[in-house]
Amino acid sequence: MNLSPQPVPLLSLFSIVIPSWNNLALLKLCVESVKTNSVFEHQIIIHVNDGSDGTLEWVRSQGIAHTHSAVNIGICLTVNQAAALAQHDLILYLNDDMYCCPQWDSKLLDKVQQIGHDAFVLSGTMIEPVESGNPCVSVCDFGRDADTFQEDELLKKYQTLAKADWYGATWPPTLVHRRWWHAVGGYSTEFSPGMSSDNDFSMKMWTAGCRVFLGVGDSLVYHFMCKSTGRIVKNNGRKQFMRKWGMTSSLFDRYYLRRGQAALQMALPEPEETAEFLRKRRLSKLKAWLA
Numbered sequence: 001m002n003l004s005p006q007p008v009p010l011l012s013l014f015s016i017v018i019p020s021w022n023n024l025a026l027l028k029l030c031v032e033s034v035k036t037n038s039v040f041e042h043q044i045i046i047h048v049n050d051g052s053d054g055t056l057e058w059v060r061s062q063g064i065a066h067t068h069s070a071v072n073i074g075i076c077l078t079v080n081q082a083a084a085l086a087q088h089d090l091i092l093y094l095n096d097d098m099y100c101c102p103q104w105d106s107k108l109l110d111k112v113q114q115i116g117h118d119a120f121v122l123s124g125t126m127i128e129p130v131e132s133g134n135p136c137v138s139v140c141d142f143g144r145d146a147d148t149f150q151e152d153e154l155l156k157k158y159q160t161l162a163k164a165d166w167y168g169a170t171w172p173p174t175l176v177h178r179r180w181w182h183a184v185g186g187y188s189t190e191f192s193p194g195m196s197s198d199n200d201f202s203m204k205m206w207t208a209g210c211r212v213f214l215g216v217g218d219s220l221v222y223h224f225m226c227k228s229t230g231r232i233v234k235n236n237g238r239k240q241f242m243r244k245w246g247m248t249s250s251l252f253d254r255y256y257l258r259r260g261q262a263a264l265q266m267a268l269p270e271p272e273e274t275a276e277f278l279r280k281r282r283l284s285k286l287k288a289w290l291a
Contacts, residue, residue, distance in 0.1 A: 002208060002209040003119065003179075003180065003183055003208050003209050003210075004209075005117035005118055005119035005209075006117060006118050006179070007116065007117060007118070008089065008090075008112055008113070008115075008116075008117065008118050008177065009089065012088065012089040012090050012109070012112065013040055013041070013042050013043065013088040013089075013090065014040075014042040014043065014088055014090050014091070014092040014105065014175070015042070015043040015045060015083070015085070015086035015087055015088045015090070015091050015092070015178075016034060016042050016043065016044050016045065016092045016094050017045050017047070017079050017082040017083050017086070017091060017092065017093050017094065018030060018031070018044065018045070018046045018047070018082075018094050018095070018096050019046075019047045019049065019075060019078040019079060019082070019095070019096065020046055020047065020048055020049065020051075020055055020096040021049035021050060021072050021231075022049070022050055022051065022052065022053040022055060023053075023055070023096050023097065023226065024053050024054050024055045024058060025145070025146035025147075026096055026097045026145070026146055026224060026226060027046070027055060027058075027096040028058070028146075029099055029146055029149065030094065030095075030096050030097070030098055030099060030100070031044060031046075031062075031064070033098075033099045033100040033101075034094075034100050037100050037101060037102040037103070037104060038100065038104070038105045039103055039105055039106040040105055040106070040109075042088070042092075042105065043065065043086070043087050043088055044064055044065065045064075045065045045066065045067070045082045045083070045085050045086065046059050046064055046065070046066045046067075046082065046096075047066065047067045047068070047069070047078040047079070047081055047082040048066055048067070048068045048069075049069055049071065049072040049073060049078060050069075050070065050071055050072055051068060056068060065085050066082075067081040067082050067084075067085065069081075072193070072231075072232065073192070073193075074192040074193025074194050074232070075187065075192075075193060075194030075197055076186075076187040076188060076189045076191055076192045076193070076194055076197050077189055077192060079093055079186065079187050080186040080187055080189070083181060083186055086178055088178070089118075089177060089178050089179075090112070090175055090176070090177060090178065091175070091176055091177075091178050091181050092108075092173055092174065092175045093172050093173065093174045094172055094173045094221075095172045095173075095223070097223065097224040097225065097226040098126070098172065098173065098221045098222065098223050098224070099149070099151075099154070099221060099222040099224075100124075100173075100221050101127075101154070101155070101158040101220040101221060101222065102155070102158075103219075104124055104173075104219045104220060104221060105219075107124075107216055107218050107219035108122055108124065108175055108216055108219045111165075111214065111216050111219075112175075114266070115212055115214075115266055118177035118179055118180060119177075119180065119209065119210045119211070119212060120175075120176070120177070120210065120212035120213075120214065121169045121170070121174065121175070121176055121201075121202060121205055121210060121212065121213045121214075122169055122174070122175040122176075122212075122214050122215075122216055123136075123169035123170065123171060123172070123173060123174055123175070123214070123215045123216065124173040124175075124215075124216055124219040124220065124221050125137065125138065125162070125163050125166075125215055125216060125217050125218070125219060125220055125221075126138070126220075126221055126222075126223040127139070127140055127142070127154075127158065127161050127220055127221070127222045127223065128222075128223050128225055129141035129142065129143065129144055129224070129225065130225060134260075135166070135259075135260035136163075136166050136168065136215055136259065136260050137223075138161040138162075138163060138220075140157065140161055142154040142222055143224070144224060144225070144226070145224060145226065149224075154222055158220050158222075159218075159220075161220060162217050162218040162220060163215075163217035163218075164217050164262055164263070165214055165215060165216060165217045165262070165263040166214075166215040166217065166260055166261065166262060166263055167213060167214065167215070167257060167258040167259065167260070167261045167262075167263050167268060168213055168215065168253060168257040168258055168259030168260055168261070169202075169213045169214050169215045169257075170198045170199060170201075170202045170213070170253075170257070170259075171198050173219075173221055174198070174201075176205070180205065180208065180210065183208060184201070184204040184205055184208055185204070186201075187200075187201055188200050188201070188204070190240065191235060191237055191240060192235065193232050193233075193234070193235060194235070194237075195234050195235050195236070195237030195238075196235075196237025196238055196240060196241045196249055197237065199237070199241055199249040199252065199253070200237075200240075200241055200244070200245075202252075202257065203241075203245055203252060206252075206256060206257075211267040211268045212266055212267050212268070213257050213268060214263055214266065215263070237249075242284070242287055242288040243288060245288075246284075246285055246288045247281065247284040247285065247288060248284045248287060248288070251280055251281065251284045255271040255272075255277050255280075255281075256268070256271055
């Protein structure tokens with residue numbers, strides 16, 4: 001499958017998909033930041049996993065579009081169910097432990113217009129409180145939860161934490177065109193509850209012909225790093241990725257997406273077939289065969 005890129009209308013609003021699993025305090029911050037700090041008024045869609053902490057009641061009381069499951073069904077099923085309610089051309093996947101900084105949406109939309117077509121995967125740039133070695137994020141501690149969040153300090157300083165655009169967009173906040181989302185089938189449910197599902201989604205986009213995987217350095221969100229993965233039984237996403245695509249996710253990230261490198265142009269070039277790349281690709285195929 002190889003899709004032909006098409007133009008995007010000048011003003012395309014977002015349908016923002018937010019999965020949440022009993023994380024009400026941070027979800028409220030997330031939604032409020034979208035409403036307060038966005039330049040445009042976007043559609044918000046929340047998938048409530050369980051919701052017995054008051055999340056389901058709150059979402060209903062706010063009149064927010066939502067889907068619901070009685071138990072946690074993982075990221076893949078969650079985002080696909082919520083995305084089915086999308087009314088706008090652009091689908092944005094946002095985690096509930098993210099706070100959107102002012103103009104985060106207009107910076108993404110500016111980049112969409114610069115690209116000039118709908119074949120892209122864009123990510124905002126995260127500000128995180130802890131250094132993790134990730135070259136795609138900025139690091140500054142404004143709190144680890146809703147009670148310790150230093151919102152005023154973040155709003156004073158966030159612009160100083162902008163980065164240059166970077167290659168390798170995969171993780172939330174993730175923006176794609178609805179046409180491409182449906183063409184590649186959203187997130188693959190065989191990766192439930194979700195380990196390596198973002199790598200798999202990017203590979204599906206690459207296979208379909210997308211070559212723009214761009215992190216937008218001045219579209220900023222604060223990420224509390226309040227992960228739900230410690231509460232679930234994880235799938236072996238790396239092994240699944242190898243079996244499905246015949247390569248390791250690390251090879252794909254480094255040589256195809258060029259994760260973390262400065263973006264010198266909009267579209268990624270094809271991998272350079274250096275001796276090192278060819279050797280690692282052969283080794284990657286062997287690992288996939290043995291997996």
